[in-house]
Amino acid sequence: MKMNGRVDAYPYLQVIILFAGLGSVIGGLIVQLCVLLIFREADFVQISYQPMLYVGLLGFIPALLTGIVIASKKIWRGDHESIRTSFLIGFVTSAFYMGAIVIYLGIHSWVEIAVLLAFMFIVGLFGAINSAIASCIALPKVCKSGFDITSKKEEDSYKGLISTEC
Structure with a gap:
């Protein structure tokens, strides 16, 4: 993408869309697999797609x-x-998001605050794992060019031979 005469190399929109899509789908699949491990007698069709859908939307x-x-x-x-x-x-955004939802629902005692903090930690850890998995897929790779001239070369024997003046 070219902006103001220079090339902007970082794909902002692509990273945001991939994180939003992959993060929610990965979270739904992880919850679905956890539910399948907890209820070993049930199969995927019996449990249905509800956990994947709810966690994906949430x-x-x-x-x-x-x-x-x-x-x-x-x-x-x-x-x-x-x-x-x-x-x-991922940990911070997930924990604060769940904390905001729980606070919006109302806190009435100190016990609920302790439960809120534990819930925020668990959901934050879950979001952090999702973010780390999504980052392996969604983030762009660093490209190192053999013609990278941004770093200063220590010994350049051609320094005096090449002239840019006409």
């Missing part, structure tokens, strides 16, 4: 927020901290 908003934050920070897949950063961003 997880769409934090996955979308995670994608927006990751795209705004321009996180790439090739560097070492990308999975750790997306894990942390």
Whole structure:
């Protein structure tokens, strides 16, 4: 995409859409597999698609927020901290999103606050795992070019031979 005479290389919209789509679908599938492991006698058709649908719809908003934050920070897949950063961003957005929902429903005692914090931690961890998995798929790769001239070369023996002046 070309903006103001320069090439913008980071695919913001693609990262946001992929995180929103993949994060919610991955979360729904993980919940579906957990439900299948808990209820071993039931099969996929007996359990139905409801857990996948509910978690997918409920997880769409934090996955979308995670994608927006990751795209705004321009996180790439090739560097070492990308999975750790997306894990942390996924944890924070999921935990605060679930905390906001529970607070909106109402808190009436200290016990409910403790339950809220535990629930926020569990849902945040779940969102962080989803974000780390989605980052392996949705983030663009870092491209290293052999003609990368951004770093300064220490010994350039052709420095005096090549002249840019006419």
